[in-house]
Amino acid sequence: MNTNITPRFDLVGIVVSDMAATLAFYRRLGLEFPEGSEGQPHVEAALPGGLRIAFDTEETIRSFDKNWEPPQSAGRIGLAFHCEIPEGVDAAYEELVGAGYHGELEPWDAFWGQRYASVLDPDGNGVDLFAPLPGPPA
Known part of the structure; x- marks a missing residue:
């Protein structure tokens, strides 16, 4: 063995x-x-x-x-979904928020070179949406 x-x-x-x-x-x-x-x-x-x-x-x-008891604070994990292009971040965010999910952080151009946004899943876990911005990071 x-x-x-x-x-x-x-x-x-x-x-x-x-x-x-x-x-x-x-x-x-x-x-x-x-x-x-x-x-x-x-x-x-x-x-x-x-x-x-x-x-x-x-x-x-x-x-x-x-x-076992569920955590009493916000979610304790974070997941991230690559949206391919910056417009994909905006579209995914708008689709989820439009369906009634909580938008935690509206899409923005992050200083590390990504279009970035966050929504919460039904249990309050953070789900990030991101895509690379054109060109080198600022």
Whole structure:
């Protein structure tokens, strides 16, 4: 048996309070989930590059950790979606805010050379939208 195995980063897991609302949000960002996933306690999606993202309901977590409680402050993770071009950031932001999601940071030209914006998912997790600006960073 080989005991020199190196763990490989494989999955980002997020605990959600409302699976249907969460999947609706992330579908708007291009993630694909099987039809009917809204009623499942655990849902996964493959990401480009071989990683996976998984969503578990609060009830699922409590099924194996009876003392688990959701954080009382804002989300504790951040996800970022590359929007290819600066106009893509604006379009994604407007689409999400127009659908009723909270716009945390309106699109702006960041000093590090990206068009950048942030929205919150249904559980308050920050989701950044970004794309490179033309030319070198300012």
